[in-house]
Amino acid sequence: MTEVLRRGRGSLAFSFLVQGAAFALLVTRIPAIQDQYGISDGLLPVFLAAVPILAGVGSVCTEKLVKRVRPSRVLRWSQPVVLLALLGVGAGDSLWQAALALGAFGLAVGALDASMNMLGVSLQRAYGRSIMLGFHAAYSLGGIVGASLAWVGAHWELSLFVSYLPVVVLLLPAAFVGSRWYVDGESCAGEGVQGASGGPVVFKLLLPLCLVMTFAYIGDSTVSNWSAKYLQDVLGSSEQLSTVPYNVYMVMTLVGRALGDFGVRRFGAVVVVRFGAVVAALGFAVVAMAPGPWVGMLGFTLLGLGLCVIVPQTFAAAGRLFPNASDSAIARLNVFNYVGFLIGSPLVGALGDAWNYRGAMLVPMVLVLVTLVYARSFAPAADRYGDGHERPRTADVGRGSNGL
Helix, strand or coil, rough: HHHHHHHHHHHHHHHHHHHHHHHHHHCCCHHHHHHHHHHCCCHHHHHHHHHHHHHHHHHHHHHHHHHCCCCHHHHHHHHHHHHHHHHHHHHCEEEEHHHHHHHHHHHHHHHHHHHHHHHHHHHHHHCCCCCHHHHHHHHHHHHHHHHHHHHHHHCCCCCCCHHHHHHHHHHHHHHHHHHHHHCHHHHHHCCCCCCCCCCCCHHHHHHHHHHHHHCCCCCCCHHHHHHHHHHHHHCCCCCHHHHHHHHHHHHHHHHHHHHHHHHHHHHCCHHHHHHHHHHHHHHHHHHHHEEEEEEEEHHHHHHHHHCCCCHHHHHHHHHHHHCHHHHHHHHHHHHHHHHHHEEEEEEEECCCHCCCHHHCCHHHHHHHHHHHHHHHHCCCHHHCCCCCCCCCCCCCCCCCCCCC
16 A cells, blocks of 8 residues: 555545534534524524535535546635634624524535545545545544533533634644645546546435435434433433533444444445444434433443444445446435435424424434345445345455445
8 A cells, every 4th residue: 555545544534533523513512502692492493404405505516526626625625614614603693693604614514525535435445445434433533522622611611712713723724734645536546446537326326325324314413413402401411411422422433433444344334234223223212211311321322333334334335336436426425414414403303392302312213223224235246145135254345346
């Protein structure tokens, strides 16, 4: 493996880490954002929904943009915008300022997520083995850092701007310098691997992965948007303790993703995805039945361990399905990341208001279990038996398969 690919892998992992920290700092301080801007409970879902809608727009635009501009350049310039928009969220005091900052955050996040995963899939193809979960593990590590800083901010009653400013000042120049070593699909092709552009993307073939992505992010958005309020309002925790579930969730996603690539190499992606879906469903069941905040945190722990493996493997499967058009496939698939967020947040809120929040937690549980129906879509075509099930083996999972 050349030094170019090693540097590309390290710099991309750092980009995932930075994005995890930025996103965690935003979502774990939603109650504080609501208080700072005087956003009512009825208006809050509108603000929460606007971010994934605009992120979806950003992802669609990125699909068009990468036909003319390298994904590495899109990532290089979208990440600073995300960090500056986060700072903008903490600096304002009027609703229009919150809307402007969150809008910029959403558009930039769409471009950022799409381009990051494009680079990750092309690097996995170059390595010839599963490394995608490792990138998402870096994202989880960043989420842990961000959630921990959010806890400090809540504990010391710091303003959002004071909480966000040191993080942005530190991470923005570091991410920009690290972007010098990003590796694009064309560079990977120079290492003897197929490029990532050209050829059609047949949506009918991509649809099962789009559904899995949607279900996974409905579950993830339930944790990121409602875990703090659920622990505080339903399970009776303090505001300080309510920042902990997302941190616990991210710790378990880090553990699961750090080990996940080894699991994929040993047992195959199908087994890993099925395991994750079952564990995540169990986590939602525990959250729904929890008698108090500590049992609720056990449920969020299981959720992190289960959901963490599904999304990275979905991106990797799309790259295998369309090896000559992986950038376009990933950009389209990434839109369903935000579809899941768009559905999940208002769905849980509406069910919680109309019924109760414990019952609302059972809906994402059922949707995650539906992933079991589509799990065989994660098997490379060359590794299937006639019945569509995957051969468990330790060989290459990322090289040259051109179908599911």
